[in-house]
Amino acid sequence: MYIFILRSKLRNLLTIQTVKPNPKWLYAFDIIDSTNNYAIRLLEDGLAHHGDVVWALAQTDGKGQRGKKWEAKAGENIMMTLIVQPGQVLATNPFHLNMVVANTITVYLKNIYPYWNVAIKWPNDIFINAKKTVGILIENVFRGSQWSHAIIGMGINVNQHEFPEHLANATSLHNASGLRYDLKEIITDIRAGILNGLQASDWSSFEKVRAFYNENLFGAGSLKAFRxxxxxxxxxxxxxEVDQEGMLLLQTKEGLLKCASGSLQWLL
Structure with missing residues (x-):
């Protein structure tokens, strides 16, 4: 089942993206408040399934980290949410899922354009050539004490060419390669990669996942400015590096500093 809402102001953009029928796992919208919010409503109504994706060409209230809004040009980028059931392997450590998602997207980007310098900026961004390209926001859903689902929100700058001045440190796949990309194809590939990653034996080992994450950690081994x-x-x-608890370890003049997500701002 999928829902498709057609509005005239995005008719041309939607026509490009919907030549082929949408798969049953895809809820596709031209505009929505937030793909994460809609995914949560699906869960609340008992309509969500493992692997369902909510995708919108535009959001009126897109979510970013620390309460910020995710800004993206309508029809040029991916704003999607993947609903998953973490399973027993990940159930004891939500940061394991964060790393699997970041690692999967990193591998995907390296494969589609090997010349990119792809790095994971802790805790939830992916950089291409030292510029932000992907933002990840995971919201965990509990039923009693059980972690039942994860709502994986992803914003991916794909075909956008120009960015506002306050997003000067952002780039897109198009800007980094000179190529244009099919949005639905990327959504399909990333969904498959994450779902496979949740089942793959290589990603079931927390330390293997953390090792790959740290190998691709933005700024690893170098001095960076923070606040x-x-x-x-x-x-x-x-x-x-990032430790077993998902905290970023920094070496300062005063000694070792362990930082939790949300406690630190990178100054880029």
């Missing part, structure tokens, strides 16, 4: 969320002053630190 703690509660502090206005910036500081420099050497990026070391």
């Amino acid at each position: 703690l969320s509660q502090d206005d002053e910036f500081f420099e630190a050497k990026v070391l």
Whole structure:
């Protein structure tokens, strides 16, 4: 089952993307408040299945990290949410899922254009050539004490050419390669990659997943500028790795600093 809402202002964009029928796992919209919000509503109504995707060409209230909005040009980029059941392998550590998602997207991007320098910027971004290309927002759904589902929101800059001044550090697949890409094809590939990654034996080992994540960690081994969320002053630190708890380890002048997600701002 899929839902498709057609509105005239995006008619041409939708025609390009819907030459082939949508698969049953895809809920496709021209415009929506938030793909994550809609996925949560599907779960609440008992309509969601493992592997379902909510995709919109535009969002009025797209979600980013730390309450920020995800900004993207309508019809040029991917705004999608994948619904998954974590399963027993990942059930004890939600950050395991974060790493599987980031690793899968990293592998995919490296495969489609090997000349890119693809890196995972902790905790939830993917950079191409030191510029933000993918944002990930995972919301976990619990039933009692059981982690029943994960709502994996992904924003991927695909064919957008120009970005506003306040997004000067963003790029797109098109800008990085000079090529244009089919949005639905990327959605299909990334969905398949993540679902396969949740089942693959290589990704079932937490330490194997963490090793790959750290091998591709943005800034690893170099000095970067940061600011703690509660502090206005910036500081420099050497990026070391992400530990077993999903915390970023930094080497500062004063010693080792362990940072939880949301406690640290990168100054790029």
